[in-house]
Amino acid sequence: MSPRLARVLTHLYPPAWRARYAEEFRKFLEARYVSPSGVLNVVGRAAVEHLLEDWRYALILIPLLLSAEGALYFASGHTPGQAMTQHPMAAAVWLAMEGGALLMLLWAGLIVAPLTWIGTSKPARAAIVFGFAAFVFLQYLPWRLTSPGLAGSLSFIDSLTGGVGVFLLGYFAKGMLIEFQTFDPQDPDDFDVEDVEMLQKHEPKNLEGFSLRFGVLGAKKWGPARLECLRLSSMILGMALCSVQDCRLLSLVGHGLLPAWLIVGSNILIFWDGILRRPETK
Amino acid sequence: MLASLADGPKHGHAMIDDIEQLCGARLGPGTLYGAIARLEKQKLIEPLPEEDRRHPYRITAAGARLLRAKLTTLNHFARSGLRRLQPYGKGLEAT
Numbered sequence: 001m002s003p004r005l006a007r008v009l010t011h012l013y014p015p016a017w018r019a020r021y022a023e024e025f026r027k028f029l030e031a032r033y034v035s036p037s038g039v040l041n042v043v044g045r046a047a048v049e050h051l052l053e054d055w056r057y058a059l060i061l062i063p064l065l066l067s068a069e070g071a072l073y074f075a076s077g078h079t080p081g082q083a084m085t086q087h088p089m090a091a092a093v094w095l096a097m098e099g100g101a102l103l104m105l106l107w108a109g110l111i112v113a114p115l116t117w118i119g120t121s122k123p124a125r126a127a128i129v130f131g132f133a134a135f136v137f138l139q140y141l142p143w144r145l146t147s148p149g150l151a152g153s154l155s156f157i158d159s160l161t162g163g164v165g166v167f168l169l170g171y172f173a174k175g176m177l178i179e180f181q182t183f184d185p186q187d188p189d190d191f192d193v194e195d196v197e198m199l200q201k202h203e204p205k206n207l208e209g210f211s212l213r214f215g216v217l218g219a220k221k222w223g224p225a226r227l228e229c230l231r232l233s234s235m236i237l238g239m240a241l242c243s244v245q246d247c248r249l250l251s252l253v254g255h256g257l258l259p260a261w262l263i264v265g266s267n268i269l270i271f272w273d274g275i276l277r278r279p280e281t282k
Numbered sequence: 283m284l285a286s287l288a289d290g291p292k293h294g295h296a297m298i299d300d301i302e303q304l305c306g307a308r309l310g311p312g313t314l315y316g317a318i319a320r321l322e323k324q325k326l327i328e329p330l331p332e333e334d335r336r337h338p339y340r341i342t343a344a345g346a347r348l349l350r351a352k353l354t355t356l357n358h359f360a361r362s363g364l365r366r367l368q369p370y371g372k373g374l375e376a377t
Contacts, residue, residue, distance in 0.1 A: 017319065024337045025315055028294050031335065034311060041310025049316065 001029045009039065012046035014053045283317050284326060284341055284349040291330055291340035294318070321345070 006029035010022050034042070286292060286300040294314055302308045309317075318339065321327045326345030330338045341349070 021315060021319060025311075027335050027337075028315070029311060032295060032311075038310050038312075042312040045310070045312025045316045049319075 001032065001034045003030050005039075006030045009042045009046075012043060014046075014050050016053055017049050283314075283321060284345050285353075287327060287339060287341040288346065288349060291338045293333075293336040293338040295336065297339075 003026075006026045009029060010018065010026045013022070013025075029042075283297060283301065285304060286297050292300060294311075298309050298314060318327070322329065322339075324344075326342055326348060327339045328342050330340055
């Protein structure tokens with residue numbers, strides 16, 4: 001990493017942390033190749049260190065983010081056109097939220113789709129494709145096709161379907177991760193796939209059995225780190241979208257969770273970084 | 283990280299590689315130094331003098347005790363579980 005970028009990233013950390021680790025951390029970053037996901041990791045951890053150093057940052061920062069984006073969300077209207085005519089800042093926020101939705105779709109396509117494909121039967125794959133297409137339509141297209149008058153009702157339907165869908169995905173991912181945490185990625189023969197398939201055969205409706213098979217096969221091919229990305233993203237998005245189910249006003253909270261979108265975006269990078277990563281220079 | 287340091291002092295680069303070999307997870311730089319800061323604050327690891335622009339760490343006696351306690355618990359759990367599965371063999375039916 002270039003010395004200049006290393007200095008900038010180090011400076012993101014709080015003063016007390018820098019007093020102890022700045023020089024060491026900067027040398028560490030300069031001495032190795034740091035991928036884009038690694039840069040995001042540093043930025044994210046810097047934010048965490050600020051919060052750990054002074055928990056009052058969270059009390060100030062989170063309500064500010066939610067309030068600002070919520071206010072701009074309502075001020076921007078329900079279509080990009082209305083937002084554009086009102087204020088450039090409102091238009092920028094709208095585009096940022098649209099970007100968040102696009103990010104979620106990319107995450108679904110780039111992570112969920114390949115990981116779920118390997119552990120499912122043909123009917124299940126068809127259900128996944130159909131469900132994903134319905135999810136895209138219900139979450140995204142109505143904003144483009146309807147008038148502002150219907151936007152309120154459609155946003156509730158969007159929230160309900162999206163929240164239920166992602167909540168189920170989060171449950172599935174959580175069950176999978178809990179089940180395979182005893183699985184040793186260094187010794188894949190430790191887990192017998194035949195046993196897992198037998199479990200699924202005898203208990204086809206057992207979600208944990210299905211998720212275990214998925215987890216075993218997924219871990220063998222992609223490793224537990226990427227499956228952890230799926231679990232965390234699913235849980236965070238599930239929580240965010242479930243909050244929107246309750247009430248129209250709670251879309252302030254759902255759409256205000258910008259960190260959730262950032263985490264999803266970083267998880268996309270983490271997932272594919274391991275596959276496309278260049279060899280590190282030592 | 284404690285398990286990685288258990289077999290000798292290491293700097294950050296070596297810890298990242300060793301942890302990836304141990305458990306398949308590649309720590310980001312931010313995660314690594316966040317953990318170093320936390321463990322050092324809890325006096326479970328301690329820094330050693332700088333060598334060739336690298337800063338090695340070693341596990342402390344307290345860190346070794348904590349690691350031993352954690353691994354003993356996990357080992358006990360694994361042995362108990364495997365012992366209970368012995369009557370079932372591979373066929374998942376009690377013999």
